[in-house]
């Protein structure tokens with residue numbers, strides 16, 4: 001104001017703090033349909049869910065499924081209801097709402113979309129691609145394709161995977177074939193796929209190279225691990241899919257019942273004639289609540305199904321200063337009910353010894369152990385092998401896809417006690433019977449943490465997760481986990497005396513490793529320790545190996 005003195009900077013900042021805007025969520029995000037996190041006490045007998053054919057019920061029973069998990073009991077009826085009037089229009093002529101599902105890792109999200117999609121497509125007459133499931137990695141596409149194939153067996157529905165497992169030409173041949181029309185002397189394309197399971201890169205390849213993937217009749221677009229698909233640069237694939245689906249809206253068939261236009265406001269004109277809808281189904285254990293991010297997916301009147309958050313503070317969390325403002329913008333997530341989280345205070349050089357302790361002393365195998373780089377995974381694997389007495393394997397992009405597949409199978413069959421992995425196995429991978437997850441390197445992002453620890457305590461079972469924390473990491477990590485809605489992470493203390501008997505063997509293994517990975521002979525044992533336990537990529541990129549090691553840097 002004219003004439004008044006300028007406000008001091010501190011006063012200005014104080015005003016800003018007071019006036020900080022609060023996040024207000026749209027109704028659909030703020031008031032979701034609640035899914036119970038506790039699987040075991042909320043099982044729903046299969047027979048209680050209406051609209052599932054006897055054939056699918058039998059398949060479920062043959063696969064040992066007598067009850068639906070809470071997420072399935074909520075989401076299956078909702079999807080079935082949206083296809084209640086057939087595939088061409090939604091209930092009452094309205095376009096069905098898109099569905100977002102945010103439920104903990106291992107809560108059974110896959111069957112929550114596989115069953116209703118199969119059920120809705122079962123009565124189709126002509127084979128056309130009507131469901132497209134997009135997953136971030138080849139391994140996840142394989143896993144979901146397997147579930148679709150299992151339950152589609154015995155129906156006329158055909159499931160095809162496009163994830164680069166076969167050559168492009170072979171994938172193309174599995175999508176469609178040309179049929180010669182005898183009387184018209186011409187060829188007609190015939191689809192060989194009802195359900196396509198794919199990864200973003202391969203999908204775009206098929207769309208761009210016009211390989212015979214026709215999305216004109218697409219009814220369900222399933223986006224699994226949806227948060228990752230939004231975050232990564234991959235989402236350019238979505239505009240390509242949308243373009244392929246709605247391209248018929250501009251052609252001469254635009255007046256037909258098959259006319260498709262992108263959803264906008266509902267008006268009398270938009271409902272006439274009724275359109276074949278495209279319904280998006282999003283699934284994730286860490287779905288963002290950020291409306292701007294979700295907006296990128298062009299959702300139509302979305303409906304959210306989400307688990308209840310537990311906000312109870314653990315003893316550790318309560319140690320954090322309560323005066324610190326909690327983040328207004330961070331998302332809170334769901335943690336599996338049967339999971340117990342611990343952190344272990346450690347030093348860099350003790351980390352490999354702790355891993356050996358968890359396998360050999362605490363006998364928690366099968367253990368899935370995560371590092372932050374493939375170099376770190378490889379070094380730790382070599383070290384454990386040199387130490388001996390542990391059946392270990394590594395899992396990272398160092399391995400070919402077929403090696404990775406075999407490794408996961410061996411791990412699942414109990415042939416491997418300790419699987420040392422990068423984040424390649426952090427998301428979505430369903431490995432039966434993992435008792436314990438070790439975060440050898442603390443993850444940088446809370447979502448990575450949730451997905452990693454979610455490889456145990458799946459399907460209502462219990463599981464343990466331990467995160468190794470250096471002193472400098474402790475405060476920030478615990479704050480991050482508490483803010484994400486963890487029900488509580490406890491401190492686990494490993495007494496030094498419990499490690500002592502393994503120390504001599506460990507030192508010996510370290511020396512042997514130094515010769516395997518060719519560290520300079522002038523290095524001290526402590527330097528080798530750090531070199532083996534540190535996760536820095538550059539450190540092992542060769543250039544550093546020739547340099548004189550400067551311990552002060554580390």
Ligand SMILES: Nc1ncnc2c1ncn2[C@@H]1O[C@H](COP(=O)(O)OP(=O)(O)OP(=O)(O)O)[C@@H](O)[C@H]1O
Nearest residue numbers: 065067068069105106107108109110285428430459
């Ligand atoms: N109703 C059920 N009864 C028994 N087991 C089930 C049932 N539903 C799913 N499962 C099993 O639970 C495990 C976890 O399911 P799924 O992989 O679908 O979890 P998810 O929620 O997708 O996990 P993530 O978020 O980690 O991908 C699988 O092994 C699956 O076979």
